[in-house]
Amino acid sequence: MSKTLIRGAxxxxxxxxxxxxxxxxxxxxxxxxxxxxxxxxxVVEADGLVLxxxxxxxxxxxxxxxxxxxxxxxxxxxxxAAGGYTAVHAMANTFPVADTAGVVEQVWRLGRESGYCDxxxxxxxxxxxxxxxxxxxxxxxxxxxxVRVFSDDGKCVDDAVIMRRALEYVKAFDGVVAxxxxxxxxxxxxxxxxxxVSGELGLTGWPAVAEESIIARDLLLAAHVGSRxxxxxxxxxxxxxxxxxxxxxxxxxxxxxTPHHLLLTDELVRTFDPVYKVNPxxxxxxxxxxxxEALADGTIDCVATxxxxxxxxxxxxxxxxAAMGMIGLETALSVVQHTMVDTGLLDWAxxxxxxxxxxxxxxxxxxxxxxxxxxxxxxxVLLDPAYxxxxxxxxxxxxxxxTPYEGRELPGRVVATYLRGRATVQDGKLA
Amino acid sequence: xxxxxxSAADLTRDDALLVLDTAEEMARVADRPIKKLPTLRxxxxxxLFFEDSTRTRISFEAAAKRLSADVINFSAKxxxxxxxxxxxxxxxxxxxxxxxxxxxxxxxxGAPHRLAASGWINASVVNAGDGTHxxxxxxxxxxFTLRRHxxxxxxxxxxxxxxVVGDVLHSRVARSNVLLLTTLGAEVTLVAPPxxxxxxxxxxxxxxxxxxxxxxxxxDAVMMLRVQRERMNAAFFPTEREYARRYGLDGxxxxxxxxxxxxxHPGPMNRGMEITAEVADSPRCTAVEQVANGVSTRMxxxxxxxxxxxxxxxxxxxxxxxxxxxxx
Amino acid sequence: xxxxxxxTAGPTGAAQAQAAAADLPAPARPVLEAPDIARxxxxxxxxIVERAKGADDVVLLGIPTRGVFLARRLADKLTGIxxxxxxxxxxxxxxxxDDLRLHPPRALARTEIPGDxxxxxxxxxxxxxxxxxxxxxxxxxxxxxxGRPRAVQLxxxxxxxxxxxxxxxxxxxxxxxxxxxxxxxxxxxxxxxxDSVLLGQKESRNDSRQDxxxxxxxxxxxxxxxx
Numbered sequence: 001m002s003k004t005l006i007r008g009a010x011x012x013x014x015x016x017x018x019x020x021x022x023x024x025x026x027x028x029x030x031x032x033x034x035x036x037x038x039x040x041x042x043v044v045e046a047d048g049l050v051l052x053x054x055x056x057x058x059x060x061x062x063x064x065x066x067x068x069x070x071x072x073x074x075x076x077x078x079x080x081a082a083g084g085y086t087a088v089h090a091m092a093n094t095f096p097v098a099d100t101a102g103v104v105e106q107v108w109r110l111g112r113e114s115g116y117c118d119x120x121x122x123x124x125x126x127x128x129x130x131x132x133x134x135x136x137x138x139x140x141x142x143x144x145x146x147v148r149v150f151s152d153d154g155k156c157v158d159d160a161v162i163m164r165r166a167l168e169y170v171k172a173f174d175g176v177v178a179x180x181x182x183x184x185x186x187x188x189x190x191x192x193x194x195x196x197v198s199g200e201l202g203l204t205g206w207p208a209v210a211e212e213s214i215i216a217r218d219l220l221l222a223a224h225v226g227s228r229x230x231x232x233x234x235x236x237x238x239x240x241x242x243x244x245x246x247x248x249x250x251x252x253x254x255x256x257x258t259p260h261h262l263l264l265t266d267e268l269v270r271t272f273d274p275v276y277k278v279n280p281x282x283x284x285x286x287x288x289x290x291x292x293e294a295l296a297d298g299t300i301d302c303v304a305t306x307x308x309x310x311x312x313x314x315x316x317x318x319x320x321x322a323a324m325g326m327i328g329l330e331t332a333l334s335v336v337q338h339t340m341v342d343t344g345l346l347d348w349a350x351x352x353x354x355x356x357x358x359x360x361x362x363x364x365x366x367x368x369x370x371x372x373x374x375x376x377x378x379x380x381v382l383l384d385p386a387y388x389x390x391x392x393x394x395x396x397x398x399x400x401x402x403t404p405y406e407g408r409e410l411p412g413r414v415v416a417t418y419l420r421g422r423a424t425v426q427d428g429k430l431a
Numbered sequence: 432x433x434x435x436x437x438s439a440a441d442l443t444r445d446d447a448l449l450v451l452d453t454a455e456e457m458a459r460v461a462d463r464p465i466k467k468l469p470t471l472r473x474x475x476x477x478x479l480f481f482e483d484s485t486r487t488r489i490s491f492e493a494a495a496k497r498l499s500a501d502v503i504n505f506s507a508k509x510x511x512x513x514x515x516x517x518x519x520x521x522x523x524x525x526x527x528x529x530x531x532x533x534x535x536x537x538x539x540x541g542a543p544h545r546l547a548a549s550g551w552i553n554a555s556v557v558n559a560g561d562g563t564h565x566x567x568x569x570x571x572x573x574x575f576t577l578r579r580h581x582x583x584x585x586x587x588x589x590x591x592x593x594x595v596v597g598d599v600l601h602s603r604v605a606r607s608n609v610l611l612l613t614t615l616g617a618e619v620t621l622v623a624p625p626x627x628x629x630x631x632x633x634x635x636x637x638x639x640x641x642x643x644x645x646x647x648x649x650x651d652a653v654m655m656l657r658v659q660r661e662r663m664n665a666a667f668f669p670t671e672r673e674y675a676r677r678y679g680l681d682g683x684x685x686x687x688x689x690x691x692x693x694x695x696h697p698g699p700m701n702r703g704m705e706i707t708a709e710v711a712d713s714p715r716c717t718a719v720e721q722v723a724n725g726v727s728t729r730m731x732x733x734x735x736x737x738x739x740x741x742x743x744x745x746x747x748x749x750x751x752x753x754x755x756x757x758x759x
Numbered sequence: 760x761x762x763x764x765x766x767t768a769g770p771t772g773a774a775q776a777q778a779a780a781a782d783l784p785a786p787a788r789p790v791l792e793a794p795d796i797a798r799x800x801x802x803x804x805x806x807i808v809e810r811a812k813g814a815d816d817v818v819l820l821g822i823p824t825r826g827v828f829l830a831r832r833l834a835d836k837l838t839g840i841x842x843x844x845x846x847x848x849x850x851x852x853x854x855x856x857d858d859l860r861l862h863p864p865r866a867l868a869r870t871e872i873p874g875d876x877x878x879x880x881x882x883x884x885x886x887x888x889x890x891x892x893x894x895x896x897x898x899x900x901x902x903x904x905x906g907r908p909r910a911v912q913l914x915x916x917x918x919x920x921x922x923x924x925x926x927x928x929x930x931x932x933x934x935x936x937x938x939x940x941x942x943x944x945x946x947x948x949x950x951x952x953x954d955s956v957l958l959g960q961k962e963s964r965n966d967s968r969q970d971x972x973x974x975x976x977x978x979x980x981x982x983x984x985x986x
Binding site for chain 3: 449452453456457459463464465467468469470498734735736737738739740741742743744746
């Protein structure tokens, strides 16, 4: 059995400790751990590095099956590992849609075969994401993939009755509906956040209220039927207020924010560069500030990447013709360090909570988001917070290059990622 | 001037005056027996139209031809472009054809900006209207028309009160005019039902009113925007009749304007909707004059962008003032 | 003021004329003073009347900027001689220049053709300095697009030589043999506050603008179509 000794890493950014990994398990945590003479031990000198539990993404688009030109489960999980992730939730908007036990099991199996990162499929709420008829949620829950998160992400479950039924139905297997909150009528043809910039650029606006009205409705619905509900990629200050209010009532609501909504604003759309086109759209500075504060105080439970790969041609065109979405797995931790840690809003223990513990708990994902302690699964990420580098997509593991951070200087670097004791990333490179 | 004309905001006051003064001289060419200048001989101007707009296209075509440029009309609607050929591939084709300028009309806001900034082509890009964003040459010809009636050659529009009425939300003409006319010192008031004003309009450098009658007496010019009947179906206003009653310009309202005030319209007009036939056909309506001025203005733009080794340099404010005095 | 035709070094650009005026290499030697200029214009006026047999159908067209002022002065003198009003206007040649592609586009000057036009008339083009001849070539092209004169003649205040085209003046105020290292600067009261013609030295080095902006040598080397 192989052993790895990580020497002198700051656990959750705290005191330097040694961590011994034995097989798939953390065998010991302490100072001055020895190499035990006879055993074959790989020693990693981690002076100045921070050790966190492996990151968990609640919101990833792996594109397989159907759009393997932009990403596959293999390339997507390699990107995830490179970004410090040990588990990702694969969204259901594939071709075919992940709305049957067959498709979710296929994705789950592909993830297991990749070996870079656990892939937990998300099931569609409605057949074909059409918002009309419930998919076989129970069959997906009972499948080998054991789906617990259901979402029509990319589309909003806008029919109030369907949403109510879905919220109720998934209680039977402790599932959660993750809502993509976008009132469709208010966002017909919408191209960017509705505000000063959209008015000047003459791009059809995407009002904050289109997100907030759906969130408000779903919070009330979830409370009414006693279900838990998860809000995807919350993007406005108003949405934060609604979630804060619901939490104050004690309702079972959770919410996520993307790294890009923590950093970028709609001012960037003035470049008309479609790399900034995303759903929900980039909002204003005031929204960014509110989102950071909400993530810091726990109103927003977690960071989810909404990693959305697109082939080059879908972004190398005029704004209105371009696809929405950005890739994010390989830059998420850096953006969070930049926006939350380096600003003093969150410490590394907080990052571990928002990027690992809580998303794993929301997804009911066993074996992830655990404390770094003896006997726990060795899902870990070792990062160098002192590193400063310029984002260069040429080096990405993702098959796509649609990052909004190209050429930007961001802090932090993943040095190593361990999936059940095995290094998927070593010395900053994919193993 | 910048190498491309994408937005009216690209023009400084001096740039704008240079275009307008140049257009004055270009206008005189139209009165000559030979309405042609050799200036752009050997230059190629491509009219790349992704949207039907015969008026704007022939205006640019006439302008380029009067300057002896070779003109290629590329009507992308109904061609390979609508069958999925990308803007990029079209641009690369035009580049291979040796275009010196691309005049682009596109239904998508920002497409000309993208064309100019993408590195796909080396040609100068002139925005001939993009989506609901901008239409800078329309604003220039409007400013040219306004100047002829309200201030005079060489002058700006300082203190002139221009009222723009109608569907501001979807109007590239309104956006470009607000930017350019305020650059030239005019005071612009937008008048529209609240549904047809963009969010954030209160931060634009202009006044906003919902009441047309309240601003007529204080207007040196009224610019009526075309209102598309489809907007009615999207609930921007209840009926055509109600729109015409509240925001249309009829003889009675025209009579409320000061004596010297003019009525403008970028065309094509919806008679009976935003403007009555009586007003449209009155001598105070400059719609036809605007068309003629469009050719002169576009000649000026093409000359200043393409006529030399690089785009024209606007003279400093001081020298511009000298010229102002001289041309009086 | 952007001149389309300045006199610093023959057909050169505006920026340069201003630069030269502001920073004329000393010593610039006056070769004509105000009384001389008045005298030669009077002489030219008489020559025009003589050769045109009364100047009934003469139209004077000045080439901006200083040619226009000279044309107006000549017109006054002609009127004084003949007792009849003289047709006078201006002809901007910017759009007809053969060196357009060597500079950013220039602002246009006014073309003002007197009411009866030029068809069948004797047009006398008026300019301050005759140098390479390219300005006059452009003026002939411009004139051709406006009408068909009976004949075209050329009056200049100074002919400094170095022609690059088969063009000559019909009326010359002063023949001034120059070297290409010299500059000829015409000052007129209307534009410059006083009347004078100055002969100076071109700044020997550094002043690459001089060459880039035309004049003999530069134009000859240029790839601009000569039309």
